Amino acid sequence: MPSRAVMNDDPLAAVMAPPPDETPDERAIRIQREDEARRISDAIDDAIKQERVMQKRKKVVKLLLLGQSESGKSTTLRQFQRLYTPSAFREERILWRAVIQLNLVRSVRKILDAISDHQDVILESTSGGEDDYDDNAPYVHPDLHELKMRLLPLRHIEQLLIAKLVPPGEDEASGFGYFPASVVAPPAASSASMSVASGSISSGRYTHGYSHSLSQRNQEIFVRPGMALKGFVARGKGSIGGRPSSASNSMDGPDEPTIVIHECCRDIQALWRDRSAREILRRRKIKLEEQSGFFLDDLDRIGSLRYLPSDDDVLKARLKTVGVAEYIFELETAAGRDSGTEWRIIDVGGSRSQVPTWVPFFDTVDAIIFLAPISGFDLALAEDPSVNRLEDSVLLWKMICSNELLAHVELVLFLNKCDILDKKLKSGVRLSKYVRSFQDRSNDSETVQKYFRAKFNAIQREHSPAPRKFYGFCTSVTEITTTSGILASVRDMVLREHLKRSRLI
Ligand SMILES: Nc1nc2c(ncn2[C@@H]2O[C@H](COP(=O)(O)OP(=O)(O)OP(=O)(O)O)[C@@H](O)[C@H]2O)c(=O)[nH]1
Numbered sequence: 001m002p003s004r005a006v007m008n009d010d011p012l013a014a015v016m017a018p019p020p021d022e023t024p025d026e027r028a029i030r031i032q033r034e035d036e037a038r039r040i041s042d043a044i045d046d047a048i049k050q051e052r053v054m055q056k057r058k059k060v061v062k063l064l065l066l067g068q069s070e071s072g073k074s075t076t077l078r079q080f081q082r083l084y085t086p087s088a089f090r091e092e093r094i095l096w097r098a099v100i101q102l103n104l105v106r107s108v109r110k111i112l113d114a115i116s117d118h119q120d121v122i123l124e125s126t127s128g129g130e131d132d133y134d135d136n137a138p139y140v141h142p143d144l145h146e147l148k149m150r151l152l153p154l155r156h157i158e159q160l161l162i163a164k165l166v167p168p169g170e171d172e173a174s175g176f177g178y179f180p181a182s183v184v185a186p187p188a189a190s191s192a193s194m195s196v197a198s199g200s201i202s203s204g205r206y207t208h209g210y211s212h213s214l215s216q217r218n219q220e221i222f223v224r225p226g227m228a229l230k231g232f233v234a235r236g237k238g239s240i241g242g243r244p245s246s247a248s249n250s251m252d253g254p255d256e257p258t259i260v261i262h263e264c265c266r267d268i269q270a271l272w273r274d275r276s277a278r279e280i281l282r283r284r285k286i287k288l289e290e291q292s293g294f295f296l297d298d299l300d301r302i303g304s305l306r307y308l309p310s311d312d313d314v315l316k317a318r319l320k321t322v323g324v325a326e327y328i329f330e331l332e333t334a335a336g337r338d339s340g341t342e343w344r345i346i347d348v349g350g351s352r353s354q355v356p357t358w359v360p361f362f363d364t365v366d367a368i369i370f371l372a373p374i375s376g377f378d379l380a381l382a383e384d385p386s387v388n389r390l391e392d393s394v395l396l397w398k399m400i401c402s403n404e405l406l407a408h409v410e411l412v413l414f415l416n417k418c419d420i421l422d423k424k425l426k427s428g429v430r431l432s433k434y435v436r437s438f439q440d441r442s443n444d445s446e447t448v449q450k451y452f453r454a455k456f457n458a459i460q461r462e463h464s465p466a467p468r469k470f471y472g473f474c475t476s477v478t479e480i481t482t483t484s485g486i487l488a489s490v491r492d493m494v495l496r497e498h499l500k501r502s503r504l505i
């Protein structure tokens with residue numbers, strides 16, 4: 001037994017030492033307590049060891065979502081969450097209300113701005129003409145100016161919603177101007193495999209001269225992963241990319257935006273149905289219904305004081321991503337060979353300035369889902385009106401296919417927004433006007449999808465450093481049923497290839 005003097009050198013031993021006047025009974029109780037503490041401590045150590053072993057055994061699959069801005073990356077992530085962590089998705093639906101309200105209010109403002117810039121059309125009014133809207137839509141309001149005045153409170157609501165969603169001091173949104181979806185970009189040099197026409201764009205359709213002030217007034221609201229102030233929070237585990245925070249979105253009762261939107265509902269409806277307003281939009285080539293975050297046809301629901309976003313609403317909401325974020329999914333609905341797999345899905349911002357931020361993830365991913373929105377063949381990039389969206393997608397696809405770091409990474413192509421493509425083609429827009437190499441093929445959705453699939457496949461074959469399989473899907477990722485099936489196939493394929501690779505290693 002160490003002497004008292006030696007023990008005093010060790011302050012811990014001094015504290016732990018039994019009291020000098022301990023009785024035999026006290027000693028027995030103390031020893032019993034110490035044994036119990038040791039048993040608990042050993043159990044904790046064992047649990048930690050077991051956890052480490054589990055971590056080592058756990059399959060981690062990394063999936064990267066790539067594609068230009070508005071291609072549908074974050075929507076695909078939301079679909080993934082809806083499918084595999086449904087309770088988290090359901091819980092978060094209410095948090096999207098403010099985003100959807102802002103999307104709605106912005107659509108209203110686009111109409112009001114267009115009206116302000118086109119007084120002449122209001123005075124002319126409209127009778128007949130080549131309407132591409134519902135002919136039964138009543139000419140509701142004889143005085144659009146009066147309507148505009150009545151909708152003024154929405155300006156304040158827009159500011160309120162922005163303040164609610166964007167953290168203070170975050171002013172980068174000003175760098176992202178809105179650009180009308182009907183704008184046609186003059187394509188730059190045609191891409192090698194798919195020539196995008198340049199000469200066929202009539203000056204009438206090339207309308208990107210849309211007033212500068214208007215584009216500034218329509219900055220897109222974005223979410224920066226990791227923004228944890230009062231705006232958006234990109235939580236890790238099981239949470240969704242670009243999800244709004246709950247801080248100011250309680251179900252306690254209708255908040256100010258909900259009340260004001262409810263009160264303005266009839267006037268918004270009148271504005272949206274008004275023939276003069278529709279004529280102005282038509283002349284300006286503004287097709288709100290084809291733009292992201294279009295909710296004007298859902299006013300009855302969204303204008304309700306008790307509005308709770310549906311799954312479809314959450315998938316249709318538009319919230320731009322800036323930056324990169326990794327989301328960890330432990331699948332709630334895991335089954336069979338999926339159990340124990342941890343999915344890490346990386347969502348990136350797709351606008352041009354953000355492409356360099358993708359690269360650091362290239363050497364650790366198992367698979368990439370690349371989204372090419374093929375409905376954008378007649379549109380310009382929001383961030384660069386001189387670049388055609390389809391051409392930009394082709395160039396990005398080529399860049400990804402040819403990248404040496406990705407030579408052995410599985411590439412899955414989503415030719416996305418097929419629903420919009422279908423509507424566009426049915427409305428009479430001819431693909432051959434924009435994509436010359438399409439020539440005189442039939443202008444129907446099926447032929448067009450087949451054509452794009454073949455072109456993107458050819459690019460992959462030509463540019464991949466090593467041969468690889470082509471996984472190409474025609475998708476509309478806002479649609480629930482079709483997307484569920486496709487994501488299940490992708491999940492199985494990625495997992496299968498991942499397992500094969502781990503066995504090889
Ligand atoms: N109709 C239709 N809309 C879609 C489709 N895919 C995405 N969208 C909508 O398009 C908008 C843009 O989609 P996002 O998922 O935000 O696009 P993103 O690629 O994440 O864009 P960034 O964050 O800017 O890089 C959203 O309002 C979506 O609801 C589709 O297949 N069909």
Ligand SMILES: [Mg+2]
Nearest residue numbers: 073074320321
């Ligand atoms: Mg996004």
